[in-house]
Amino acid sequence: MAGVALDLAFSADPQLQEALRADAGAWLDPLAGFELWQALLSAWLGDLAHELAPELRSAAYSLGLSLVDDVAIAALNNDWRGQSGPTDVLAFAARDEGPEQAPPMPLPDPAEPEPLELGDIVISVETAARQAPEHGNDLEGELRFLASHGLLHLLGWDHHDQASLTAMLARQEALLARCAGGRPERR
Incomplete structure (x- = not known):
């Protein structure tokens, strides 16, 4: 499978507990984690790409994790x-937000594709670590599952x-099976 160009803004809270950092391995490391997430996403x-609506098809993307x-x-x-307490994953789609009459953006360099901002x-x-055993995952697998969901x-x-939940979970399983060393994460 071919990847696409991705401008990834990655951050992992440096104050996360050391035990979580150890369980997540390189996926939380600022440098190695960036490379792992960039390649996976x-x-x-x-x-x-072939499944996306025409307005979401692009040679390059930008997103934050x-x-x-x-x-x-x-x-x-x-x-x-408007919900209290933690949840496992939140996704903020860029195409769902913003003013209708936004000011024009500067023209991109035509030599490089302008990344489509996804959100x-x-x-x-912490929530991923708590729920991973319930889903038959280790922390790394749960993080990948939640990233695919987002x-x-x-x-x-x-x-x-x-x-629609069944279809979405099936698509996540296919992504995980194909991109995580051939081993699907089970829910």
């Missing part, structure tokens, strides 16, 4: 969804009923 975007603690995600969950994925590492949300997937 790029591959997933390449794998999904933040790995945070429960306090940070609970604040976002309250501010943006941001925020994952609580990415599909940024690309317009939703799970407003059981049929």
Whole structure:
């Protein structure tokens, strides 16, 4: 599978507990984690390219991925969804927000494709660690599962009923099986 160009803004809270950092391995490391996530998300975007709506097809993408603690995600969950407490993953799609009459953007360099901004994925590492055993995952597998879930949300997937949830989970399993060393993460 071919990946696509990806401008990734990656951050992992440096204050996360040392035990979580050890369990997550390189996926939380500022440098190695960036490279792992960049390669994985790029591959997933390449794998999904043929399924995307025309307005989401691009030679290059931009997105943010933040790995945070429960306090940070609970604040976002309250501010943006009106729900108290932490959740495992939040996805903020760029195409869902913004003023209708935004000022014109500067013209990009035609030699390089302008990345299509998808939005941001925020994952609580603490919640992921708690729920990973319930889902038959280690922490690394749970983080990948949640990232795939967030990415599909940024690309317009939703799970407003059981049929759409089943379809979304099946698509996540396919991404994980194809991009995580051939071993699907099970839910």
